[in-house]
Amino acid sequence: MTQMTFARAINSGLRKSLENDPKVILMGEDIGTLGGVFRVTDGLQKDFGKHRVVDTPLAESAIMGTAVGLAYRGYRPVVEIQFDGFVYPAFDQIVSQVAKIHYRTQGAVKMPITVRIPFGGGIGSPEHHSESPEAYFTHTSGLRVVSVSNPQDAHTMIQQAIASDDPVLFFEPKRRYHDKGEVDESIDPATALSMEKARVVAEGKDVTLVAYGPLVKTAKDAAVAAADEGVSVEVIDLRSLAPVDFATLEASVRKTGRLVITHEAGQSGGLGAEVATSITERCFYHLEAAPVRVTGFDVPYPYSKLESHHLPSLDRILDGVDRALGRPNSLSGLEG
Amino acid sequence: MTQMTFARAINSGLRKSLENDPKVILMGEDIGTLGGVFRVTDGLQKDFGKHRVVDTPLAESAIMGTAVGLAYRGYRPVVEIQFDGFVYPAFDQIVSQVAKIHYRTQGAVKMPITVRIPFGGGIGSPEHHSESPEAYFTHTSGLRVVSVSNPQDAHTMIQQAIASDDPVLFFEPKRRYHDKGEVDESIDPATALSMEKARVVAEGKDVTLVAYGPLVKTAKDAAVAAADEGVSVEVIDLRSLAPVDFATLEASVRKTGRLVITHEAGQSGGLGAEVATSITERCFYHLEAAPVRVTGFDVPYPYSKLESHHLPSLDRILDGVDRALGRPNSLSGLEG
Amino acid sequence: MFTDELGQGGIPAGGPGDSAGHHGGAGESLVQLITPGGERVSHPQYDAWVQDVSDEQLGFLYEDLVVIRRIDTEATALQRQGELGLWPPLLGQEAAQIGSARSLRDDDFVFSSYRENGVAYCRGVDLADIVKVWRGNASAGWDPYTVNMATPQIIIGAQTLHATGYAMGIQNDGADSVAITYFGDGATSEGDVNEAMVFAASFQSPVVFFCSNNHWAISEPVRLQSHIRIADRAAGFGIPSIRVDGNDVLAVMAATREALERARHGGGPTFIEAVTYRMGPHTTADDPTRYRDANELEDWAAKDPIARVKGLLERKGLLTGQFEARVAAKADAVARELRAGCITMPDPEPLDIFKHVYSTPNSWLDRQEDHYSRYLASFGDPAGAHSEEGAR
Amino acid sequence: MFTDELGQGGIPAGGPGDSAGHHGGAGESLVQLITPGGERVSHPQYDAWVQDVSDEQLGFLYEDLVVIRRIDTEATALQRQGELGLWPPLLGQEAAQIGSARSLRDDDFVFSSYRENGVAYCRGVDLADIVKVWRGNASAGWDPYTVNMATPQIIIGAQTLHATGYAMGIQNDGADSVAITYFGDGATSEGDVNEAMVFAASFQSPVVFFCSNNHWAISEPVRLQSHIRIADRAAGFGIPSIRVDGNDVLAVMAATREALERARHGGGPTFIEAVTYRMGPHTTADDPTRYRDANELEDWAAKDPIARVKGLLERKGLLTGQFEARVAAKADAVARELRAGCITMPDPEPLDIFKHVYSTPNSWLDRQEDHYSRYLASFGDPAGAHSEEGAR
């Protein structure tokens, strides 16, 4: 067990993958000499060489498209997109190529590409640096999408993602990069909890609170605060966003009868809608109240002086918990 | 009133917009001399000139990005994306520019861009020609998204979309292009039903069936078939996909207590999830059963020999209606 | 007004492919080794690249040209008869496809567009597999690894990046094979194609950019994509280019061989513009009379890629009755095999729709498959279960 | 191995900006009118473009250079003091910005990246508005129509298409204004920039592509983007280009004026490569010592854009104490105004977050605004309502 930052934990996971499989190759802007703008790839080019850790020209579609070609050739490219808002130039290659080639070729050509995306807000950045685009990808068949919430998962799941024969979009909560946690680097990713499974991170019986990535910490804090008020919150870290591990969620909601889901992405069409709908489909008769969403607003990510309003805060989550429980809340008396 | 095809009805709407506003300008691949691969812009270049109806080089990002520049200059560009699957190279310009510039500039710069996208399947085409990418855009703040289901709406709503000061993604159900219907070209789009309103296209009392674009016809046919079995289905044509006119849906569901939503797009993260979740939030205590989704599968759009399985058919919709009503259905006995 | 015809500036708006070159690098004229009349003309630089092509091999090239034209004709017929949903004819572009594809080694890898079905034939793709995707029986016709050719790309230009990435992989492997990518004149406007050149140049990767300038992108003439010669684009990326008569199978072969050799020996990418003409419609769904002149067609008919090899064979006294019979028999056999393979192709099973989306089980999809199979089972006759009109 | 250093082919992997030009069009050397030592050297072609620049005007150009360096220094200081979240320094690129921006007419329209804050100054943007976005008080600092300059673009290269579209609009309006777009060396790798050149060339639109080659894209040297000179890219699209000493304000002015005149009179687009150097970090969040050599910095310090104008003024006897005092006073005043405007800027209201997403009411958003205002109202102290730690 070592104490390390979130960023370091990913770095160490990448290092292991580079060591264990000569076909693993890292590509992206500024990931080599600089070690990435968040230093997540720090030192890797030095240790593995310029042909394994590749600084590419500034063109996201090309980074993704050449990763496809490398995958054709048997490589396992790990692509870094520098910030969430810069994934869109690569959208066509992701949606029409990365996601579809295995299907297109009836399984002949595998696309074991991992796309690392530092995502989400809370770091006071200008436009395009704080987005949560995950729902675009969870709606794209052929992709797997995961998000990590703590250094240990970050370390293990990046290795699982790279080992996956399917393409994986790997969302890293950038505002947690400097958070520290215990990491056991000796854990074997092959036998660790699969990246497709959700995890109950706090047990509770009154309400199920679902979060992922940066908001797992906030959700856990909210559960502690709720306990002070006598409310028992079960917190689930989704980990896999596509597919969502509905079995784990369903078991929890059958117990609590109430569901709150939170994410930074805008509400309409966000992952919260899928979670709410699927859980309603699966356990309608166990639900005591409509699922509650506590999310970012349907606005472009705002400038930093306003971002604290956009981001689901501990208080907004608690207010959502109150709504789910029918306790007095900000919308009390509005509707039934 | 004139009898005309769906494609012709749009053509005639485009013509009116070109006539009424010299700032309207059409851009796209093959829309000029050829009149578009579906002939929707047939004759318009001849009548309005090459500077109003512009054949562009083959580059979707550039088409969208130059439309942004034209909007900056005071124009109202109407962009044709040749097929749904070719919108992704323009995704960055749509999501990071078209959708955000009004917000970015605090209202100083308007983006009255209409993006026409022939979408959906059922025409036996190869890959990338049958997609339903609407959910990517309904999740994108700053855009309005509409879809039309009949020639009259197509004629009126394309004019409303072009007149909108906000960007509008306009989804045309390509498999209905040859369907004919009565069109009253004298209807004033300014006073006609707003493109933001849903429309009840068949009244009923047992279940609310929500559809849009190509599936409105199928939904209406399903309602007729259900009536034979004594089930009264209220069919709602969404028309606006973002924002969804939930007031109209809510009123219907408060009456019927049951909701079925259908679309061709893949289920997970599709618009059906948003509709189901929002309606559950708004009228949980009026719902007799979980909302039911009848959608395409979570697969890349399949090759044509299999597309009839992918597309929600009359029978699959009826099966969904049975599920919503708790009548015997294909999943009977599976769960509660 | 920004119409494409009003360029009044320093750059003349020349006709397709005819505008003057301002910037060297692409050679001042088309590389040609066989004239339209069938005369072998010598070329100081490129003769050497085809001097080993024997009379017999010339005969085989001729056979290839005839065979792929026949494949094209047969597939067009199958489409007209309702056996294929769509077909993108390659009529007129045979020499560009044969000359380049026959220059490749087995371990080279091809990333093409939808139109290079003659290349697929050369790579050894089963005839029925060539049309499988156009019949709607699959999203793609073959396993790319069995023939070292990716299945046709429909997103314009996307494959050029795949080829570049594959070539980067070749470099990393220390191999001397080459990736070649085919694309059209229209494709050169797409960002992806330009980005591919950026990467190929930066990494000096062994990739050949083969642009079939057939003068049209559906209804759009090449001059809308570029006022200057397409081959000149490459120099701006630091990539050498060749502009070759795309209807001259020997010239295309010479150019491709040169590019391949350069790539094999660390010389990096090359851009080839093969100047040819799309004699047919864009696809069987297209009506080119709406946008192009019959005269243009006639001009190009006079430059037919097969006629000129036939002329050369004749001059050489190689066009014997026996030879012609052999070629005709081969073409007939191929057409028969194609047709038979097409119409006897087994239809997919309904649940195939769920296969291969992922390489390992996926809980979302597995549930949908389970539900759909229950749904299908709920019908007495599963065939009735998926018509738009319904079964009940 | 496909590292960027192993190009062994025909294309030499030269150092940044020094590789030999293979293809004409961009001029064989840098256009320079003032040497680093401050000597006015004559240029047969470009002298004419600046012959009207009087001594007084030269003084004003000097003042501009000094002022925007001061704006940059002050903004960097404000960032260090926590008043700005981030700042992208323009240190070293003053001449490229002043020389080009001072060549524009009011009715020309600018589409720039985040780094052209000196251009914004020239367009008349309020000083506080320049830093507003970097303080986090807005997504963009000003109304583009009041100064005919779009707000800074962060998505690399996206603005080049906006400029091209705007220029198409100018053409349609029959006007003689011009759109100019600024972007970096790194941006030239993006598809958008290349597609912008395709459209600009096809429609012969009045747009000037102004590439500030400052040798770095964050940590990536320009040679990773291109082995050959950036200016040479343009010829491949049929666009004339000029390669100019970007640290020479007169040379930049001459080149920009030429390009603008061409565009105004129907001559279509021009590509300008201004060869300069980013003397500071990429942004205040960057640490360039991790990736670049101190020597390189020293070399470029010797080519400082301000020092050479100062030298020229001195040679001309124009550098009087009075003049120097005026310039210093102006710079001081600007810095004071910038600082005051920055720190007294009013903070936005919470519900501003919902404003201007749409130009007309939107039912989804209106409901969210209603709910959030109820939420805020549910707190006694609304300020406590949005901390991550919570108020309860």
Ligand SMILES: Cc1ncc(C[n+]2csc(CCOP(=O)(O)OP(=O)(O)O)c2C)c(N)n1
């Ligand atoms: C990204 C994208 N945009 C548009 C299309 C529609 N489309 C198919 S073929 C074609 C023209 C291609 O022209 P060219 O590149 O010259 O190739 P050719 O068909 O002549 O072989 C177009 C616009 C597409 N397939 N992909």
Ligand SMILES: Cc1ncc(C[n+]2csc(CCOP(=O)(O)OP(=O)(O)O)c2C)c(N)n1
């Ligand atoms: C599409 C996109 N990808 C990546 C980034 C991150 N990024 C910001 S600036 C920059 C380097 C830009 O270099 P250059 O174009 O040379 O401009 P300079 O910063 O040197 O002025 C990068 C990679 C971005 N903003 N947008």
Ligand SMILES: [Mg+2]
């Ligand atoms: Mg073509």
Ligand SMILES: [Mg+2]
């Ligand atoms: Mg730079």
